[in-house]
Amino acid sequence: MRKKESTEKIFSASLRVFATYGYKKTTVEDIARELNMTKGNLYLYVKDKEDLYRKTVEFALLRWQDYVRGAIEDKADPRDKFLIMCHKAVEYLSIDDDFRSILIHDPEIFPMFTDNDPYEKINNNSVNMIKKILKDGIAKGVFRPVGITAMSKAIFSIYKMFIIRMYIRSEESHVRSMFEQTLDLITNGLFKQ
Amino acid sequence: MRKKESTEKIFSASLRVFATYGYKKTTVEDIARELNMTKGNLYLYVKDKEDLYRKTVEFALLRWQDYVRGAIEDKADPRDKFLIMCHKAVEYLSIDDDFRSILIHDPEIFPMFTDNDPYEKINNNSVNMIKKILKDGIAKGVFRPVGITAMSKAIFSIYKMFIIRMYIRSEESHVRSMFEQTLDLITNGLFKQ
DNA sequence: TGAATATTTAAACAAATTATTCATTTATTT
Protein backbone atom coordinates (compact mmCIF):
# COMPACT_ATOMS: atom_id res chain seq x y z
CA MET A 1 0.00 0.00 0.00
CA ARG A 2 1.73 3.18 -1.21
CA LYS A 3 1.29 6.22 0.95
CA LYS A 4 -0.42 8.38 -1.66
CA GLU A 5 -3.09 5.81 -2.46
CA SER A 6 -3.79 4.76 1.06
CA THR A 7 -4.82 8.02 2.69
CA GLU A 8 -8.31 7.79 1.24
CA LYS A 9 -8.65 4.25 2.52
CA ILE A 10 -7.43 5.30 5.94
CA PHE A 11 -9.81 8.17 6.40
CA SER A 12 -12.87 6.49 5.01
CA ALA A 13 -12.28 3.56 7.37
CA SER A 14 -11.59 5.96 10.19
CA LEU A 15 -14.79 7.85 9.42
CA ARG A 16 -16.73 4.62 9.54
CA VAL A 17 -15.39 3.76 12.98
CA PHE A 18 -15.64 7.24 14.48
CA ALA A 19 -19.20 7.49 13.15
CA THR A 20 -20.07 4.23 14.86
CA TYR A 21 -18.63 4.84 18.31
CA GLY A 22 -17.94 8.57 18.61
CA TYR A 23 -14.56 10.10 19.37
CA LYS A 24 -14.20 9.01 22.96
CA LYS A 25 -15.26 5.41 22.53
CA THR A 26 -13.23 4.59 19.45
CA THR A 27 -9.69 3.47 20.09
CA VAL A 28 -6.83 3.88 17.67
CA GLU A 29 -6.70 0.12 17.59
CA ASP A 30 -10.34 -0.08 16.49
CA ILE A 31 -9.41 1.91 13.42
CA ALA A 32 -6.20 0.00 12.82
CA ARG A 33 -8.16 -3.25 12.99
CA GLU A 34 -10.70 -1.96 10.47
CA LEU A 35 -7.75 -1.22 8.19
CA ASN A 36 -5.96 -4.51 8.81
CA MET A 37 -2.89 -2.65 9.94
CA THR A 38 -1.12 -2.01 13.22
CA LYS A 39 -1.51 1.07 15.37
CA GLY A 40 2.13 1.92 14.87
CA ASN A 41 1.62 2.18 11.17
CA LEU A 42 -1.28 4.57 11.56
CA TYR A 43 1.01 6.96 13.38
CA LEU A 44 2.97 7.33 10.16
CA TYR A 45 0.02 9.19 8.71
CA VAL A 46 -1.19 11.22 11.68
CA LYS A 47 0.38 12.94 14.66
CA ASP A 48 -2.01 11.68 17.31
CA LYS A 49 -5.58 10.57 17.83
CA GLU A 50 -6.90 14.11 17.67
CA ASP A 51 -5.08 14.74 14.42
CA LEU A 52 -6.58 11.53 13.04
CA TYR A 53 -10.02 12.71 14.00
CA ARG A 54 -9.55 16.19 12.56
CA LYS A 55 -8.28 14.83 9.25
CA THR A 56 -11.15 12.37 9.18
CA VAL A 57 -13.72 15.10 9.60
CA GLU A 58 -11.99 17.12 6.89
CA PHE A 59 -12.19 14.10 4.63
CA ALA A 60 -15.91 13.78 5.36
CA LEU A 61 -16.59 17.44 4.72
CA LEU A 62 -14.69 17.34 1.43
CA ARG A 63 -16.65 14.30 0.28
CA TRP A 64 -19.87 16.13 1.06
CA GLN A 65 -18.73 19.23 -0.79
CA ASP A 66 -17.69 17.17 -3.81
CA TYR A 67 -21.15 15.69 -3.96
CA VAL A 68 -22.79 19.08 -3.93
CA ARG A 69 -20.33 20.60 -6.40
CA GLY A 70 -20.76 17.67 -8.76
CA ALA A 71 -24.50 18.17 -8.79
CA ILE A 72 -24.39 21.81 -9.86
CA GLU A 73 -21.34 22.16 -12.08
CA ASP A 74 -23.23 21.54 -15.32
CA LYS A 75 -26.07 23.92 -14.47
CA ALA A 76 -26.09 27.29 -16.18
CA ASP A 77 -28.83 29.30 -14.49
CA PRO A 78 -27.62 30.72 -11.15
CA ARG A 79 -31.10 30.19 -9.74
CA ASP A 80 -30.93 26.50 -10.59
CA LYS A 81 -27.46 26.28 -9.14
CA PHE A 82 -28.56 27.89 -5.92
CA LEU A 83 -31.63 25.77 -5.36
CA ILE A 84 -29.99 22.51 -6.32
CA MET A 85 -27.02 23.30 -4.10
CA CYS A 86 -29.27 23.82 -1.08
CA HIS A 87 -31.24 20.68 -1.69
CA LYS A 88 -28.27 18.45 -2.45
CA ALA A 89 -26.41 19.63 0.62
CA VAL A 90 -29.23 18.40 2.79
CA GLU A 91 -30.11 15.32 0.77
CA TYR A 92 -26.55 14.08 1.02
CA LEU A 93 -27.21 13.08 4.59
CA SER A 94 -29.62 10.43 3.38
CA ILE A 95 -26.96 8.69 1.33
CA ASP A 96 -23.97 8.91 3.68
CA ASP A 97 -24.73 7.30 7.01
CA ASP A 98 -21.26 7.93 8.37
CA PHE A 99 -21.38 11.63 7.64
CA ARG A 100 -24.77 11.87 9.29
CA SER A 101 -23.60 9.96 12.34
CA ILE A 102 -20.52 12.04 12.83
CA LEU A 103 -22.58 15.21 12.69
CA ILE A 104 -24.81 13.88 15.41
CA HIS A 105 -21.89 12.79 17.57
CA ASP A 106 -20.10 16.07 17.13
CA PRO A 107 -22.19 19.17 16.51
CA GLU A 108 -18.99 21.23 16.63
CA ILE A 109 -18.13 20.10 13.13
CA PHE A 110 -20.28 22.90 11.81
CA PRO A 111 -19.40 25.68 14.20
CA MET A 112 -20.80 29.13 13.88
CA PHE A 113 -18.17 31.54 12.59
CA THR A 114 -16.20 31.78 15.78
CA ASP A 115 -12.65 32.92 16.32
CA ASN A 116 -11.01 29.53 16.01
CA ASP A 117 -12.94 27.15 13.88
CA PRO A 118 -10.75 24.09 13.25
CA TYR A 119 -12.54 23.43 9.99
CA GLU A 120 -12.62 27.03 8.83
CA LYS A 121 -10.52 26.36 5.77
CA ILE A 122 -12.77 23.60 4.54
CA ASN A 123 -16.01 25.30 5.44
CA ASN A 124 -14.78 28.22 3.38
CA ASN A 125 -14.99 25.98 0.32
CA SER A 126 -18.71 25.92 0.82
CA VAL A 127 -18.91 29.63 1.45
CA ASN A 128 -16.87 30.29 -1.68
CA MET A 129 -19.13 28.08 -3.74
CA ILE A 130 -22.08 30.13 -2.59
CA LYS A 131 -20.17 33.33 -3.27
CA LYS A 132 -19.53 32.34 -6.88
CA ILE A 133 -23.17 31.53 -7.43
CA LEU A 134 -24.27 34.84 -5.98
CA LYS A 135 -21.70 36.80 -7.96
CA ASP A 136 -22.68 35.09 -11.18
CA GLY A 137 -26.35 35.57 -10.47
CA ILE A 138 -25.90 39.24 -9.80
CA ALA A 139 -23.80 39.67 -12.93
CA LYS A 140 -26.46 37.95 -15.01
CA GLY A 141 -29.09 40.15 -13.46
CA VAL A 142 -31.17 37.41 -11.91
CA PHE A 143 -30.21 38.14 -8.28
CA ARG A 144 -30.52 41.40 -6.42
CA PRO A 145 -27.14 43.08 -5.77
CA VAL A 146 -26.65 41.82 -2.22
CA GLY A 147 -23.45 41.93 -0.17
CA ILE A 148 -21.78 38.78 -1.40
CA THR A 149 -19.51 37.85 1.49
CA ALA A 150 -21.94 38.49 4.30
CA MET A 151 -24.82 36.91 2.41
CA SER A 152 -22.83 33.79 1.60
CA LYS A 153 -21.93 33.28 5.22
CA ALA A 154 -25.52 33.85 6.26
CA ILE A 155 -26.83 31.31 3.78
CA PHE A 156 -24.23 28.74 4.77
CA SER A 157 -25.13 29.27 8.41
CA ILE A 158 -28.78 28.69 7.69
CA TYR A 159 -28.44 25.46 5.88
CA LYS A 160 -25.80 24.01 8.13
CA MET A 161 -28.15 24.74 10.99
CA PHE A 162 -30.89 22.84 9.19
CA ILE A 163 -28.61 19.96 8.40
CA ILE A 164 -27.82 19.48 12.04
CA ARG A 165 -31.34 20.05 13.32
CA MET A 166 -32.82 17.82 10.72
CA TYR A 167 -30.78 14.83 11.71
CA ILE A 168 -30.59 15.28 15.41
CA ARG A 169 -34.36 15.32 15.49
CA SER A 170 -35.02 13.42 12.32
CA GLU A 171 -38.37 12.10 13.51
CA GLU A 172 -39.85 15.54 13.35
CA SER A 173 -40.99 16.00 9.78
CA HIS A 174 -41.91 19.61 10.43
CA VAL A 175 -38.19 20.39 10.42
CA ARG A 176 -38.06 19.37 6.80
CA SER A 177 -41.04 21.49 5.83
CA MET A 178 -39.50 24.37 7.75
CA PHE A 179 -36.42 23.94 5.61
CA GLU A 180 -38.51 24.16 2.44
CA GLN A 181 -40.24 27.25 3.68
CA THR A 182 -37.00 28.91 4.65
CA LEU A 183 -35.54 28.12 1.27
CA ASP A 184 -38.59 29.63 -0.37
CA LEU A 185 -38.14 32.69 1.76
CA ILE A 186 -34.46 33.03 0.84
CA THR A 187 -35.00 32.62 -2.86
CA ASN A 188 -38.01 34.87 -3.11
CA GLY A 189 -36.10 37.50 -1.25
CA LEU A 190 -33.17 36.93 -3.56
CA PHE A 191 -34.79 36.61 -6.97
CA LYS A 192 -35.90 39.65 -8.93
CA GLN A 193 -39.60 39.75 -9.46
CA MET B 1 -35.47 5.99 45.46
CA ARG B 2 -36.33 2.93 47.51
CA LYS B 3 -34.47 -0.22 46.62
CA LYS B 4 -37.47 -2.34 45.69
CA GLU B 5 -38.86 0.15 43.21
CA SER B 6 -35.59 1.07 41.59
CA THR B 7 -34.33 -2.23 40.25
CA GLU B 8 -36.56 -1.99 37.19
CA LYS B 9 -35.31 1.52 36.52
CA ILE B 10 -31.73 0.41 36.92
CA PHE B 11 -31.93 -2.50 34.54
CA SER B 12 -33.95 -0.78 31.88
CA ALA B 13 -31.45 2.09 31.86
CA SER B 14 -28.60 -0.37 31.90
CA LEU B 15 -30.15 -2.25 28.99
CA ARG B 16 -30.42 0.96 27.03
CA VAL B 17 -26.73 1.74 27.51
CA PHE B 18 -25.42 -1.79 26.95
CA ALA B 19 -27.55 -1.99 23.82
CA THR B 20 -26.03 1.22 22.54
CA TYR B 21 -22.35 0.52 23.13
CA GLY B 22 -22.01 -3.22 23.75
CA TYR B 23 -20.49 -4.77 26.86
CA LYS B 24 -16.88 -3.76 26.33
CA LYS B 25 -17.47 -0.14 25.39
CA THR B 26 -19.96 0.74 28.10
CA THR B 27 -18.47 1.85 31.36
CA VAL B 28 -20.14 1.52 34.72
CA GLU B 29 -20.09 5.29 34.81
CA ASP B 30 -22.03 5.51 31.53
CA ILE B 31 -24.83 3.60 33.20
CA ALA B 32 -24.61 5.56 36.43
CA ARG B 33 -24.83 8.79 34.44
CA GLU B 34 -27.91 7.55 32.59
CA LEU B 35 -29.44 6.87 36.01
CA ASN B 36 -28.32 10.16 37.52
CA MET B 37 -26.48 8.32 40.24
CA THR B 38 -22.88 7.59 41.12
CA LYS B 39 -20.96 4.46 40.31
CA GLY B 40 -20.58 3.63 43.96
CA ASN B 41 -24.31 3.48 44.38
CA LEU B 42 -24.74 1.04 41.54
CA TYR B 43 -22.50 -1.39 43.39
CA LEU B 44 -25.19 -1.70 46.03
CA TYR B 45 -27.35 -3.46 43.52
CA VAL B 46 -24.83 -5.61 41.68
CA LYS B 47 -21.61 -7.39 42.51
CA ASP B 48 -19.58 -6.22 39.55
CA LYS B 49 -19.88 -5.16 35.94
CA GLU B 50 -20.43 -8.70 34.74
CA ASP B 51 -23.18 -9.22 37.28
CA LEU B 52 -24.80 -6.00 36.12
CA TYR B 53 -24.70 -7.23 32.56
CA ARG B 54 -26.06 -10.67 33.39
CA LYS B 55 -28.96 -9.20 35.39
CA THR B 56 -29.64 -6.76 32.60
CA VAL B 57 -29.91 -9.52 30.03
CA GLU B 58 -32.17 -11.46 32.36
CA PHE B 59 -34.36 -8.39 32.67
CA ALA B 60 -34.50 -8.10 28.88
CA LEU B 61 -35.34 -11.75 28.38
CA LEU B 62 -38.11 -11.60 30.98
CA ARG B 63 -39.62 -8.54 29.33
CA TRP B 64 -39.64 -10.37 26.03
CA GLN B 65 -41.24 -13.45 27.57
CA ASP B 66 -43.89 -11.34 29.28
CA TYR B 67 -44.81 -9.85 25.94
CA VAL B 68 -45.22 -13.25 24.34
CA ARG B 69 -47.08 -14.73 27.31
CA GLY B 70 -49.45 -11.77 27.44
CA ALA B 71 -50.34 -12.25 23.81
CA ILE B 72 -51.40 -15.85 24.17
CA GLU B 73 -52.85 -16.18 27.65
CA ASP B 74 -56.45 -15.51 26.57
CA LYS B 75 -56.32 -17.89 23.63
CA ALA B 76 -58.06 -21.25 24.00
CA ASP B 77 -57.09 -23.28 20.96
CA PRO B 78 -53.57 -24.73 21.33
CA ARG B 79 -53.01 -24.23 17.62
CA ASP B 80 -53.74 -20.53 17.99
CA LYS B 81 -51.50 -20.35 21.01
CA PHE B 82 -48.67 -22.01 19.20
CA LEU B 83 -48.81 -19.90 16.08
CA ILE B 84 -49.28 -16.62 17.90
CA MET B 85 -46.46 -17.44 20.26
CA CYS B 86 -44.07 -18.04 17.40
CA HIS B 87 -45.04 -14.87 15.60
CA LYS B 88 -45.06 -12.64 18.65
CA ALA B 89 -41.67 -13.87 19.78
CA VAL B 90 -40.18 -12.70 16.53
CA GLU B 91 -42.29 -9.58 16.12
CA TYR B 92 -41.20 -8.35 19.52
CA LEU B 93 -37.86 -7.40 18.05
CA SER B 94 -39.57 -4.73 15.98
CA ILE B 95 -40.88 -2.95 19.03
CA ASP B 96 -37.92 -3.22 21.38
CA ASP B 97 -34.81 -1.67 19.86
CA ASP B 98 -32.70 -2.33 22.92
CA PHE B 99 -33.53 -5.99 23.00
CA ARG B 100 -32.73 -6.30 19.34
CA SER B 101 -29.44 -4.46 19.75
CA ILE B 102 -28.28 -6.53 22.63
CA LEU B 103 -28.98 -9.69 20.69
CA ILE B 104 -26.84 -8.42 17.87
CA HIS B 105 -24.02 -7.40 20.18
CA ASP B 106 -24.09 -10.65 22.05
CA PRO B 107 -25.21 -13.75 20.18
CA GLU B 108 -24.40 -15.78 23.28
CA ILE B 109 -27.59 -14.60 24.91
CA PHE B 110 -29.45 -17.35 23.15
CA PRO B 111 -26.94 -20.15 23.45
CA MET B 112 -27.62 -23.59 22.14
CA PHE B 113 -28.31 -26.00 24.97
CA THR B 114 -24.76 -26.32 26.16
CA ASP B 115 -23.45 -27.50 29.48
CA ASN B 116 -23.31 -24.12 31.18
CA ASP B 117 -25.82 -21.67 29.80
CA PRO B 118 -25.85 -18.61 32.10
CA TYR B 119 -29.43 -17.87 31.11
CA GLU B 120 -30.61 -21.46 31.30
CA LYS B 121 -33.13 -20.73 34.04
CA ILE B 122 -34.79 -17.94 32.12
CA ASN B 123 -34.68 -19.64 28.77
CA ASN B 124 -36.44 -22.55 30.45
CA ASN B 125 -39.44 -20.26 30.95
CA SER B 126 -39.79 -20.20 27.20
CA VAL B 127 -39.31 -23.91 26.88
CA ASN B 128 -41.89 -24.53 29.59
CA MET B 129 -44.36 -22.25 27.86
CA ILE B 130 -43.97 -24.32 24.73
CA LYS B 131 -44.24 -27.52 26.75
CA LYS B 132 -47.59 -26.45 28.21
CA ILE B 133 -48.97 -25.62 24.80
CA LEU B 134 -47.86 -28.95 23.39
CA LYS B 135 -49.23 -30.88 26.35
CA ASP B 136 -52.57 -29.12 26.15
CA GLY B 137 -52.74 -29.57 22.40
CA ILE B 138 -52.02 -33.27 22.69
CA ALA B 139 -54.61 -33.66 25.46
CA LYS B 140 -57.21 -31.91 23.35
CA GLY B 141 -56.35 -34.12 20.42
CA VAL B 142 -55.27 -31.38 18.03
CA PHE B 143 -51.53 -32.18 18.15
CA ARG B 144 -49.86 -35.46 17.45
CA PRO B 145 -48.48 -37.19 20.59
CA VAL B 146 -44.89 -35.99 20.22
CA GLY B 147 -42.14 -36.16 22.87
CA ILE B 148 -42.90 -32.99 24.77
CA THR B 149 -39.53 -32.11 26.28
CA ALA B 150 -37.40 -32.80 23.26
CA MET B 151 -39.89 -31.20 20.90
CA SER B 152 -40.13 -28.04 23.03
CA LYS B 153 -36.40 -27.62 23.05
CA ALA B 154 -36.25 -28.19 19.32
CA ILE B 155 -38.92 -25.60 18.63
CA PHE B 156 -37.28 -23.05 20.92
CA SER B 157 -33.97 -23.64 19.19
CA ILE B 158 -35.53 -23.05 15.81
CA TYR B 159 -37.12 -19.76 16.61
CA LYS B 160 -34.27 -18.37 18.60
CA MET B 161 -32.07 -19.15 15.63
CA PHE B 162 -34.42 -17.22 13.41
CA ILE B 163 -34.59 -14.34 15.81
CA ILE B 164 -30.84 -13.93 15.71
CA ARG B 165 -30.45 -14.53 11.99
CA MET B 166 -33.30 -12.25 11.17
CA TYR B 167 -31.77 -9.29 12.89
CA ILE B 168 -28.14 -9.82 12.22
CA ARG B 169 -28.95 -9.89 8.53
CA SER B 170 -32.17 -7.92 8.63
CA GLU B 171 -31.72 -6.60 5.10
CA GLU B 172 -32.32 -10.01 3.70
CA SER B 173 -36.07 -10.40 3.40
CA HIS B 174 -35.71 -14.01 2.39
CA VAL B 175 -34.87 -14.78 6.01
CA ARG B 176 -38.37 -13.70 6.99
CA SER B 177 -40.04 -15.79 4.30
CA MET B 178 -37.87 -18.70 5.38
CA PHE B 179 -39.23 -18.25 8.87
CA GLU B 180 -42.79 -18.38 7.59
CA GLN B 181 -42.07 -21.50 5.60
CA THR B 182 -40.40 -23.18 8.54
CA LEU B 183 -43.34 -22.32 10.75
CA ASP B 184 -45.67 -23.79 8.17
CA LEU B 185 -43.55 -26.90 8.11
CA ILE B 186 -43.60 -27.24 11.89
CA THR B 187 -47.34 -26.77 12.23
CA ASN B 188 -48.29 -29.00 9.34
CA GLY B 189 -46.09 -31.67 10.73
CA LEU B 190 -47.65 -31.07 14.12
CA PHE B 191 -51.34 -30.72 13.34
CA LYS B 192 -53.55 -33.72 12.74
CA GLN B 193 -54.96 -33.87 9.26
C1' DT C 1 -39.11 13.47 67.81
C1' DG C 2 -34.86 10.69 67.24
C1' DA C 3 -32.64 6.28 66.94
C1' DA C 4 -32.06 2.80 63.55
C1' DT C 5 -31.70 1.71 58.90
C1' DA C 6 -31.26 2.46 54.17
C1' DT C 7 -29.39 5.09 50.40
C1' DT C 8 -26.14 8.02 48.20
C1' DT C 9 -21.97 10.28 47.61
C1' DA C 10 -17.18 11.47 46.53
C1' DA C 11 -12.66 10.43 46.88
C1' DA C 12 -9.06 6.89 46.67
C1' DC C 13 -6.71 2.99 44.77
C1' DA C 14 -5.42 -0.92 41.90
C1' DA C 15 -5.96 -2.96 37.65
C1' DA C 16 -6.76 -2.62 32.96
C1' DT C 17 -6.84 -0.14 28.84
C1' DT C 18 -5.11 3.06 25.65
C1' DA C 19 -2.15 6.30 23.21
C1' DT C 20 2.27 6.82 21.65
C1' DT C 21 7.13 5.70 20.54
C1' DC C 22 10.81 3.18 18.46
C1' DA C 23 14.11 -0.33 17.08
C1' DT C 24 13.64 -3.79 13.79
C1' DT C 25 11.73 -6.23 9.76
C1' DT C 26 9.60 -6.45 5.41
C1' DA C 27 8.43 -4.68 1.01
C1' DT C 28 9.13 -1.61 -2.88
C1' DT C 29 11.68 1.26 -5.89
C1' DT C 30 15.72 2.66 -8.47
Next chain:
DNA sequence: AAATAAATGAATAATTTGTTTAAATATTCA
Protein backbone atom coordinates in the same frame (compact mmCIF):
# COMPACT_ATOMS: atom_id res chain seq x y z
C1' DA D 1 21.89 -4.66 -4.48
C1' DA D 2 21.52 -0.39 -2.37
C1' DA D 3 18.37 2.91 -0.93
C1' DT D 4 13.99 4.21 0.44
C1' DA D 5 9.45 3.56 2.09
C1' DA D 6 6.04 0.98 4.75
C1' DA D 7 4.72 -1.93 8.33
C1' DT D 8 5.42 -4.46 12.51
C1' DG D 9 5.19 -5.64 17.35
C1' DA D 10 6.82 -4.97 21.67
C1' DA D 11 7.72 -1.56 25.25
C1' DT D 12 6.39 2.51 27.87
C1' DA D 13 3.79 6.43 29.47
C1' DA D 14 -0.61 8.32 30.24
C1' DT D 15 -5.31 7.78 31.01
C1' DT D 16 -9.40 5.38 32.03
C1' DT D 17 -12.07 2.22 34.48
C1' DG D 18 -13.69 -1.04 37.96
C1' DT D 19 -14.11 -1.49 42.66
C1' DT D 20 -13.87 -0.28 47.61
C1' DT D 21 -14.71 2.55 51.51
C1' DA D 22 -15.57 6.08 54.97
C1' DA D 23 -18.51 9.72 55.54
C1' DA D 24 -22.92 12.24 54.50
C1' DT D 25 -27.73 12.28 53.62
C1' DA D 26 -32.24 10.57 53.51
C1' DT D 27 -36.00 7.58 55.08
C1' DT D 28 -38.56 4.70 58.24
C1' DC D 29 -41.20 3.80 62.25
C1' DA D 30 -41.21 3.18 67.58
